[in-house]
Amino acid sequence: MESLAGRVILLWGWQRALVGVAAGALAALAQPPFDFFAACFVAFPVLVWLADGAEGAPDARWPRRLLPAFAVGWWFGFGYFVAGLWWIGRALLVDAEAFAWALPLAVIGLPAVLAVFYGLATLVARLMWSDGIGRIAALAFGFGLAEWLRAVVLTGFPWNAIGQAAMPVEPLMQSVAVTGLFGMNALAVFVFAMPALLGSGRHAHAGLALATLLAALHAGYGLVRLELAPAPERTLAMRVVQPSIDQTRKWDTDARDAIFATYLDLSFPPDAAPVPLIVWPETAVPFLFTDRPDALAALGERLGEGQMLLAGAVRRELGAGAAPTRYYNAVVAVDDAGEIAGAVDKVHLVPFGEYLPLSGLLGRLGLEEIAETVGPFSAGGPRRTIAVGDGANALPLICYEIIFPSLVLAQAAGADLMVNVTNDAWYGRTPGPYQHFRQARLRAVEAGLPLVRAANNGISALVDGYGRVIDALDLDAYGTLEGALPVGRVRTLTLGPPARNGAAILALLALVALVGSMRGRPRAN
Known part of the structure; x- marks a missing residue:
């Protein structure tokens, strides 16, 4: 040696x-x-x-x-x-x-x-x-x-x-x-x-x-x-939708109605018992809800009493006067009346993917076109939890926001579970989605909060506050994940x-x- x-x-x-x-x-x-x-x-x-x-x-x-x-x-x-x-x-x-x-x-x-x-x-x-x-x-x-x-x-x-x-x-x-x-x-x-x-x-x-x-x-x-982990005191039944839609098809304007219909079919299967919470992945809604009130009406017809949908969607905010129109990568909550009951915007945007840093300089190099492929988005304001039923409050985290310990821990107060919506279809069957999922599990352990993860093409999962996978859908799987997730913070003996x-x-x-x-x-x- x-x-x-x-x-x-x-x-x-x-x-x-x-x-x-x-x-x-x-x-x-x-x-x-x-x-x-x-x-x-x-x-x-x-x-x-x-x-x-x-x-x-x-x-x-x-x-x-x-x-x-x-x-x-x-x-x-x-x-x-x-x-x-x-x-x-x-x-x-x-x-x-x-x-x-x-x-x-x-x-x-x-x-x-x-x-x-x-x-x-x-x-x-x-x-x-x-x-x-x-x-x-x-x-x-x-x-x-x-x-x-x-x-x-x-x-x-x-x-x-x-x-x-x-x-x-x-x-x-x-x-x-x-x-x-x-x-x-x-x-x-x-x-x-x-x-x-x-x-x-x-x-x-x-x-x-x-x-x-x-x-x-x-x-x-x-x-x-x-x-020594105790049995959970309460659980929340939910259904996670993973449609595994090809990334190029998501851009096809002619496919939007078919994509939305796929989500409806997976979310409300015939003869399935209703669950309090349904979760769709990041940017699942293929259009702006403000442009398609019929889509909200269709959800209102399908959602039973007390049910709620958390869906990744793009949210538009019209500017007043000369102010520009802003777009947000968001999680919206749709209640059983087909109304938007709440929304949380993404705070930590992906550089080059959702916005262009140093846009004046880098835009001249042609990098602005990359950011405009899915954006550009504006960063959201202060994050808040969303009540999702049975007295549980969910903390939405969009895409790679889940990898930031300081962001998660600072905003986890008052939450009973975390909801991470993402779309890793950009990266195909590479190490990327597996690495992303591991980091999400570690945030669950670090915060002591259970996690429901909805990904367009995987890995979707239900994870408890100890990072244990209750159930999951692998990469490129098509279908739904249904189960009861323990909710509430797990206790940790620690000095601080x-x-x-x-x-x-x-x-x-x-x-x-x-x-x-x-x-x-x-x-x-």
């Missing part, structure tokens, strides 16, 4: 970059649908050894001396994000004739930008570097900080956070209710990187014992929590909110790293 570590530490130039990219790509195998988390026990030790050798020239100015430390993290991040997010380019191929030219921006450009955060992670870590457990703590703190920044800078994009690699199955998901995702990101790197001590550094046995203890606590807590606990974990790791750094710099190899 020492020989291997020495070779990695001494790598330089293109060989160092290539190994960094390969290590990052290997780490991406820990994400869905592969869930090969053992890959991280190889990838992160390699990253530690690369960082060990990331010394700037002694005679270089201070900023230039930091470039090697930044570079190893950037190359690692580039490999990680290319391997984990390549499927985003699939959305551009839905209308390949118009947008295939932008494929390199999605497959190469986005990973190159996201890799900057991992470059900052290794740069921050090198500032506190040492030759033992302290440097492992420094790397964990750097990644914990970088993942938090990735979730907030420029509206944020915390997709495939490193901490998810440590939570591939239900027992291993439970710790996130205590640590929060950001705390889990740091702890995961701390454990994954610890085998690096076998190749270079002191206190290898103590470090591995500590990592083993943390992993055992992580797994043990989850097993005990699930074993997950976000606060996560911040405390980062502070502790930073302290360990600083103590290690003050005790001496790395020894020469």
Whole structure:
């Protein structure tokens, strides 16, 4: 192991970059649908050894001396994000004739930008570097900080956070209710990187014992929590519709009536017992309800007494005078009278998909046409819950809003369940929909709230507050999902909110790293 570590530490130039990219790509195998988390026990030790050798020239100015430390993290991040997010380019191929030219921006450009955060992670870590457990703590703190920044800078994009690699199955998901995702990101790197001590550094046995203890606590807590989970006190019966409509057909204006008829047929099957709640996916309604009062009337005729429909729809708001007309990606509630009883607009819009950031500059590059494919939309106002029957209040979250811990936790007060509507048909049968579903399940655990998920082509599911899948429809399945979802927040024994606990974990790791750094710099190899 020492020989291997020495070779990695001494790598330089293109060989160092290539190994960094390969290590990052290997780490991406820990994400869905592969869930090969053992890959991280190889990838992160390699990253530690690369960082060990990331010394700037002694005679270089201070900023230039930091470039090697930044570079190893950037190359690692580039490999990680290319391997984990390549499927985003699939959305551009839905209308390949118009947008295939932008494929390199999605497959190469986005990973190159996201890799900057991992470059900052290794740069921050090198500032506190040492030759033992302290440097492992420094790397964990750097990644914990970088993942938090990735979730907030420029509206944020915390997709495939490193901490998810440590939570591939239900027992291993439970710790996130205590640590929060950001705390889990740091702890995961701390454990994954610890085998690096076998190749270079002191206190290898103590470090591995500590990592083993943390992993055992992580797994043990989850097993005990699930074993002691009480039976639900109340449930809500519901029907989730998954029509699996091809994305190109959704654009066909001549198919709108047929699409709406498909939703009606699936929602109200003959001889089926009525359920209090029916849920349709994102932008399911193929027209504006304000333009088609007959559609609302048809729903009113089908919905029985006390039934409610939550449907993804586009909502229009006419501007007064010279004010522009605004469009919102929304969830609307239709009651048994065929009237819109409430609506919640999407707050966190998808850059380039639903709006164009820096539109004045990027519009001249032709990127405005991509945003106008499904938008542009306006961001909604303050979110509120919707009463959906039997005294239950639902928190609607549209598409990738479910991946933002701060957004979900800040707005979950007063909610009894979360409703996530989405349309992942853009991405076909790629890792994207599986990754999206995993993040939705983790938000259920983190918030302690059950989740109903309606996706156009999957994965639709009923998930309890422990992240357990009660029932689901796989990708491209056509039909309905019917069941009783436990409602109400599940209890978690914790010292405080997950976000606060996560911040405390980062502070502790930073302290360990600083103590290690003050005790001496790395020894020469």
